[in-house]
Amino acid sequence: MSNDAVEAERMHPEGPLGLSAADGESPFTSQSPSPVPSEGPCVAELAPALDSAKALLVRSDNHTQPDLIAETRRKSFQKQKNVVSPTQAGDSLRRYGDEVPTSSRWTQHKKHFFILSSAGKPIYSRYGDEAKLSSFMGLIQAILSFFASDDDSIRCLNAGSHKFVFSMKGPLYLVAVSSTGESEPQLRQQLECLYAQILFVLTGAALTRIFETRGNYDLRNLLSGTEMFLDHLSGAFQRGSGYFLGAIPCLRMSSRLRQKIGNVLATGTPKSLVFGILIARDKLVTLVRPKRYSLHPTDLHLVMNMISSSSGFRSVETWTPVCLPQFNNRAFLHTYVCFLGTDLCLVLASTDKDAFFEMSEYKQQISQGLEITGCVEAIDDAVRADPYSIVEVEVPSLRHFIYKSTTLVQYTEPSLSAPYTRKEDRRRLLRAYQYALERMHARENPARVIFHATPTEAVMSYSTPTHEIYASFSPLVSKAAAMEGIAGLQKWIKREESSIFVPSAPVFW
Template structure:
C-alpha cells in the first residue's frame, strides 16, 4: 500500500529486498542512476575506511582516541569505527553482557568512567551503541554522537523496518542490510569531530545577497510537483536554499539534524556526473517512512552545486527529473549558478576586530513565523576585534554569511570548547580553558572567541 501525507511513504521495505543468492542488501547508496548504469567520480576521502581491516590486537588500534561500536541486543556485531566487526564479536559480547547484567537489576547502564577513558552506552530499540573515548568530551556529548549514528542508520533503513526485523528474528545480522554503507557511518563520525553544526543543531548557509537567494528559492518553488515535498540547493556542504511544499503539516518541521544526515550521505557518495534516485528517511521528520531523493550536481565537472529533490512517490523519478530540467533552464536563463560560484566566504579579518583569531556565533532565538532553521557562523582565520563589535556585526549578517576555517586541530579545539560550555551555567569560560579562550552566552546568542 502506498500512503502519502507529505510525511513520507510506507511502501519500501528494505528487509524485503534481500537477494536470495548472497543474502546481501543492494545498498541504496550504490553509485548508480535510475537505469542502473555506474557513474564516474570519486567519493570524499573518508579516513575511517583506511582502518576497516585494522588488526584489533595492534598498538595502533588501541591508540585511537575514540572507538564507536554498534551491536544488536543479541550481541551480534553491526559496526565498528576501527577494525573488523567480526574480529570484535567477543568484545561486543562482553559489552552486551554488561548491558544485560544491569538490566537484570531493573536499571539501564549509562556510562563507565576510568582515569583515561569514558565509556558511554545508548540503547535504541533493539540496537546498542557504545562509545569508548579518551578525549575531553563529556558523557552528554558522546551520547549525542551515538544518537546521530543511530539516526544515520535509521535514515537508511527506517525505525519501523529495524523494529520489524528484530521482532521477527532477534539474532538477525543487520550488516546484511547495511552492506556497503559503512563509509556513511565512518564519514559521519569523522565530520562530527570537527564540524560544530551537529552539537549546535544548526546549519551553515552560503553567503548570498537576499535578492539572489530569494530568486533561487522562487525558481525552486515554481518547479514543485504534487508529490515533491522538499527542494534543497547545496553548495560545498552549505545550504543555499530550501523550499518546503505548502501542504506539509505545521507540526512536521524539518530539523537541522535531518539536513546534516542528508549532507553526509551526499558528501560520501561516489558520483559526480549523472543522478541518483534513492530512498531516504528523515528520522526527526518521520522515523518510520521513506522519501525518495533525486540527487544531481548542476555544475559538472566542478560538482560544487548540488540539487536534492525529495518526493513521496517512488515511481516519480521521471517527473522529478523533469523538475530538475526546468530548474536548470531557469538557472541558465538568469545565470544563477554564477551567483553561487562568485560567492566570497568572509574571513574574520573582514570584520575588523582587534586580536581575534577565530569565533563561533549562534543566535538562540529563531523567528518562528519565518520557519527558519537555526543557523550559526564561525571562522578560525586571524583577525583583529572586540566581542561587542562582533555581536553587532554578525546579527545582521548571520542568515547570509558563513566563514572559512583553518587547520583541523584548531577546529576541533573550538568545537570542544563550545560544546563543553553547554554543560555549565552561562555566561562562562570552560574550566581549564586557556585565558585567550572566551565563551559568552545570553538568552539571545552564544559566542565563542579565541584571542591572540
C-alpha cells in the same frame, strides 16, 4: 495524496517553519515566491537510470525477509563505492578496516564507536573489522545484559582518561569509548546521530520488524555498502561545529540572490515534492517546502553527510529511498540527488516512488531558471568567496568565532587561520567551544556569560534568547576587552545577517 504523505503529515503537523528544532526554536518564516520565466522543462533520456530506479522501488511483502528497498539500495551504494577511487576526497572506504584490537594502531585512536544488536551481533565499528571484534562486542552485550537483568541500565563509565557511554535503542546497543575530553552528553549526542544514520538507511519500522522476526539477525547484511556514511559521520564529529550546535551552516550570499534562487525552486513544484534543498559545499543555499512541513537540522545533516560521503553522487542522477528520522522515522521518502555544477547539489524528496522522471524534469527546469536569472555565476562567486575571513569583522584580538542563531537554527563562522592552522589546534578550540556550550546549557546553574583563559587562548561564550556566541581571543585579553569584542561582533552580524543566514524559505501549497 499517497499513504506516505498522509503519514508524514501526521508525524509533522502544519507549521510555518523551514527548519525545526526540538526545543521549540522557530526557524524560517515564510515568503511568497514570485514566478520566474523558464524555457520549459525537458526530460533526460536515461534508460539505465530508469531501470535502476524501478529496481530500487521493489518492496517485499514477506516480513520474514529484509526490506528489498534497503537491500537494493545497499547494493547500489556498494557498487558506487567500488568504482570510486579511494584517493578521491570525501570517500571513506574503510581505511581502518584491517586493524584489530590487539594492534597498537587500534588502541591509539582516541575515540571509538561500536554498534551491536541486543543479541551481541556486531554491526559497526569505527575502527577495525567488525567480524574480528565479535568477542569484544559480546563482552559489551554481557555488561549491558547484566544490568538489564536487574531492571537497570548503565549509562556511563569512567576509567582513567577514558569515558564509556552506552545507549540502548530498541534492538540496538551503541557505545562510545573516548579519551578526547568530551563529556557524556556530547558523546551521547553523537551516538544519537549514528543511530539516526542507521534509520536513514533502514527506517525504524523495518529495524523493529527485522529483529522481532529474527532476534539474532546480522544487520550488516543490509548495511554493507553504506558504512561510508557512518564512517564519514564519525569523522565529522571531530571536524564540524554543526553537530554539537544542532544547527546548519549557510552559504554567504546577498539576500537578493538567495531570494531569486528560492523563487526558481518554488516555480512549478511537483505535487509529490516534500522538500527541495540546494546545497553548496555542505552549506545550505536555500530550500523550498510545503507550508505544513518542517525539516529538522538532524535530518538535513544526514542528507549532507550522504552527499559528502562519496564523490559518486557527482557523476550521476541518483534516485534512492531515505528515511528522515525526525520527520518520520517509520517510512521512506524517495530522494533525487543531482549536482548542477562542481559544488552545487540539488536534493528533491518526494512521497511518490515513481516520480524519478518528474523530479528529473523539475531539475531541468531549475537548472534553466538559474541560468536565465544569472544565478549560476553568482553562486559560483559565492562559493569561491566562502568561507570569509576573520579580518572582515575588524575586532582586535578576535581570532575566531561561532555565531548561532537559535531562532533560525543556523550558524556562521569564518575560516580558521593562525593560530589554528594545525589539526591539534583546531580540535583544542572545538573542545573549548563544546565546554562553553555545556556550561551554558547545564541543568543546574547555567551560565549566560563564560570567560575561560588558558595559555593558548581566551574563550568567551555569550547567550541571549535569540543567539549564542562562542569566540576565541588572544590569551592576554581581559574579560572587559572580550566583552567589547563580543559587542563589536554583534554589530557586524547585525549588518551582515541577511547574507550569512537564510531568514526565510519559499513555501508552496
